[in-house]
Amino acid sequence: MSYRTPLVALSLCILLLPGLATAQGINGRARTYLSHLQIRDMVLDSVPEGTVSGEGVQRTLPDGTPLTCGEEYCQYYRSGPELGVIPFLVDLELNAWTGITGLRAYTHLRARDHLGDFRVIWPKMNEPFEALTLYVEYGRSFYRVKAGRQWQTTGLGMYNYDGGSVRMRLPHNLDVEVYGGLSLVRGLNESHYTNLISDVESLFPREDAWLGGIHVRFRPFPQVAGSFTYQREEAAGSDGLYSERIAATTRILAGPITLDGELKFDLATRQTNLAKLAASFPLDKGFSASGEVRTYTPFFELWTIWGAFSPVGFNEVRGRLDWIAPSGKLSAYTYGSHRSYEETSTQIPGSLSISDESWRWAFGSRYSILTDLTLSAEYRYDDGYGASRHGGDLSVQRFFGRSSYLALRGTAFQTFSEFRVGSGGVIGGGLQGAFPLASAKVHGSVMYYQHDQIDRPSLLDLNQLRMNLSLEIPIGGDPGLRGGGN
């Protein structure tokens, strides 16, 4: 479903609001983002099977190149031509008070263009204009009504849709919000029946979907808050559902201890997608700690068949310890986790089975050598299922007032793939900085990453050059916090 024409018209109307609404004011920001990425893609190449010595599916050329052989050919990946792209984004956010008490309009518009091959960046890079958010809100002390393109934040995460919502603030700190409209695919800002999905999935959703739900928030005591959400997505042209889920969250402040609980449940597969308990609390002498246990099973919408493959989840324990010196100049932290996957009930010969647990551990520190000069470092070790990595980052950052800094950053790490031959080593570094330009803020970085294969020829050139430059201009000041104006 295309909304481009009405969206453009509405957006232009919103842009005119500043002139109409100066009595009450507007705020927002304009952000121009320019980037440059240089990277090479991968190309599947092959040689005749008869020219490769050895037997079996997996073989190796004399130079170490791993091959996967069929009846006629042996295939391998090598680097393709270098691709370069310069994406260019302009975001404009405006939050306008109309002069009528309680009536507000908000929009987040985006225009984009690019030079080079946009395929290597994000989807929609060839989409010149879109409205990410565009709604009108009328709010009074005990209710709020919103209409337009908006985001809904619930225990299920963030969803955006074209529709309306009504939120009622009831006695005893009870909030009830009912919402519904045309569902937009998460992360895409498009309805389900879109070529962005059909271009990469032959069994794409044939219909758009209606999103509807209810979100209840309650706070019986100042220290206890919780929420419950029921949400469903229904195919627009039939009686099928794309999803039906519930979620519950709670946050309890027990003295210095903060407890968080989270539950997401898929009514279609009757599986718990997420159950999590977390606690964080301060300790003596500058220490603070947090811990978490969670069980996770992936969720798939019902326009796909993936839920029928009975995916299993994992259980994980996480912990983190932070410390900050009384002077505030030195801080350090460490965190780690252990994850174990549930039984898959698949009959895999012992020698071919893959790992079903993983570890993660990291530690880091930040030291303010001088008032405006900070040294920070981190080391991470991640022995994971599917992929592993270990390495660290080091940076020296010099601040020039609140809004300016210049940082020299370096990184070095090795990666290991469980399902592909060979390891990779990456060494990278560059400069990053920001400075104010009148009321605007300029941010930029130049980073280069050198990637080398380990245990195999460097047929794959994964080196990268990345440059970013952004200019952010506040509009109308930031009421209350940043001041501005007079």
Next chain:
Amino acid sequence: MNRASRWSLAGLALAGFAVPSLLAGQTFPHNTHEAFFSECTACHSGVMADPETGPYPEFSTCAACHDGQSGPAIEWQDPGSRASSLAFPHAPHDFGCNTCHAPGGDENPGSFSFPEPETCLSCHAPQTEHQAAECSFCHAPVTDFRLTRDGTQDPFHGAAFLNNHGPAAASGQPDCASCHAENTCTQCHDGMASSEFHPTNFVLSHSTEAFGRVSDCTSCHTSEAFCRECHLNLGMEGGGGFVAPFHDNQAIWILSHPQAARQDLESCVTCHQQNDCMRCHSASAGMRVSPHGPGFRGSSISDRNQAMCKFCHTGGGG
């Protein structure tokens, strides 16, 4: 890019640059008046009074000097209350203007500025003497606080909040909208332009994060139109055949893949289409290998969407 699109882009860019300049307010040259007014309250006497009075002087105060003879005549009008989300009463905070307006110690009035959030948090953050139970105690929506990736620099929420803010956001404890504008959420959750969330080398290191679900990738990215599209464009083509040149680290990948798929199907679908798997796992074609595991609740799914079942069981999704 066609002409209309370029006009849209140009118009938006122009608006982005023009609107701030239109809205820029006047500034008062405090430095040149410093000699005449040693105390801030000489002009801003209303600050400690009824908030309705406002912080600005009467024009007659200015005109006493700026009468065209003693000083140049001027025109000035009280700008009135600023559009503000801050319900800040000065009276209970009567401990000297420079405490908040010149925290760096520079008492030159010309360098005074509006307080930064950290100034407030030095007293009102959690575990401080005057902690605020709710942000909305002072703030009405909407301001521009942002979450930082480095939790050690977040004086309010503390470390690791970025990875665990879901319950707080859903429960409203604290109420995010009291301090955060909507772009605080979308700057990360808008997965197609969240250039600030991941480190710049993330494309080389994201596989461990993705396999481990350190963050919920799908809360910002669509598996098909983000992950798969990029993987395919970069040459990582999923096929679903017996020969899997990409998975060249497994002796016989076809035998290992069931465990890998069950353990982390979310990663598989970042390259593979559904038809790749249906080459074997279909009830109506191919090798007819059932993908269902123990305890599979088919009726619960079919009650909600039969078309999904028909993909495999009748060869069409309707």
